[in-house]
Amino acid sequence: MKKRVLGLLTVLSALMLVLAACGGGSSSDKANGSAGDGKEVSGSLTAVGSTALQPLVEAAGKQFQTENPKAQINVQGGGSGTGLTQVGQGAVEIGNSDVFAEEKDGVDASKLVDHKVAVVGMAPVTNKDVGVKDITQQQLIDIFTGKVKNWKELGGKDEKITVINRAEGSGTRATFEKWGLKGASTIKAQEQDSSGTVRKIVSETPGAISYLAFSYIDDSIMGLKVDGVEPNEDNVATNDWKIWSYEHMYTNGEPKGVTKSFLEYMTSETIQNDLVPQLGYQSIHSMKVERDSDGKLTEVK
Structure with a gap:
């Protein structure tokens, strides 16, 4: 009788271990499942x-x-x-x-x-009326440091250049200053926190210039070439476009x-x-x- 009881307890113990292992794995997977592995993510x-x-x-x-x-x-x-x-x-x-x-x-x-x-590639962008499509990197630096103030100095319209900047802390601004302006700091100008707001202001402000990620550039504004290089993905992939x-x-x-x-x-x-x-x-x-x-x-x- 004692042997039979001991045997039954052994079987029950083993069964409980198996059930616990299965249940534990299932609960953990439900909480921490990875996307695409067929397990629920919550x-x-x-x-x-x-x-x-x-x-x-x-x-x-x-x-x-x-x-x-x-x-x-x-x-x-x-x-x-x-x-x-x-x-x-x-x-x-x-x-x-x-x-x-x-x-x-x-x-x-x-x-x-x-x-x-x-x-993400980033490019200088302008209002579509400025009359300039291609500038040198030095001209770009001169615009954002305040040395060039009118588009006619670059062969464009006789129109004041209005710089729209991103706010301090913006990664887009940091990238543009480092790779587009060779580390130069931009002049004090109107600052915006949002890329979408920058696009809207540039599109509506004659003579305006700023900079945006490629993903924000559309037909309402114009992306500038720099030193004859197009701001596109192929040139980013090879670093021919450095911004x-x-x-x-x-x-x-x-x-x-x-x-x-x-x-x-x-x-x-x-x-x-x-x-x-x-x-x-x-x-x-x-x-x-x-x-x-x-x-x-x-x-x-």
Whole structure:
């Protein structure tokens, strides 16, 4: 009798271990499943920062939520500096940035993990009436540092140049000053936080000039050539057009749960091959060169 009881207890113990293992795996997968692995993804995250990257993250977030109804992706702008600061403070799950965290003062880049999700070219843009389509880089510097004040000095209309700038903390501004202006700081001018607002003002202001990501350039404004080079994706891929940056999505440490799943989704074929080009960005896989935070170029093999 005692042997039979002991045998039954042994069988029951083994069965409970098996059930516990199965149940534990199922619960964990439900909470932390990755996009595309057939497991349910749930939870919410907030991504804040770059307005140049914002349209892509918003569109990808909507698609992700359609495929994962229990996930919630909140996307806000505010500029790259805001994104890097807030993710560093742990206030948000993702900080979107046009620049490397190492390039931002006051940001502890050592605790942030970089996830490159796209490449974005940026170009000087003007009101369509200025009468100039191609300028040298030195002329571009002279415009934004206030040495050239009228478009007729560059062969255009007799019209005052009105500079529209991005606000301090903007990754687009930092990229434009570093690669478009060779590190020169722009004159004091009207500043705007939003790329969309910049486009609207430039399109409605005679003589206006600013700079925007390719994804914001449409028929309402004109993108300028610089030294005869067209601002397009092929020239960005080879670095012949030098005003470009990676689009970064930073996390404070390695991502987990829905954040990890969404970042994997951002680099998936669904996003990189379809949504990225549709919205005017470049896939990270299209580049012929890589550039680090110091500007050093290496060939992509």
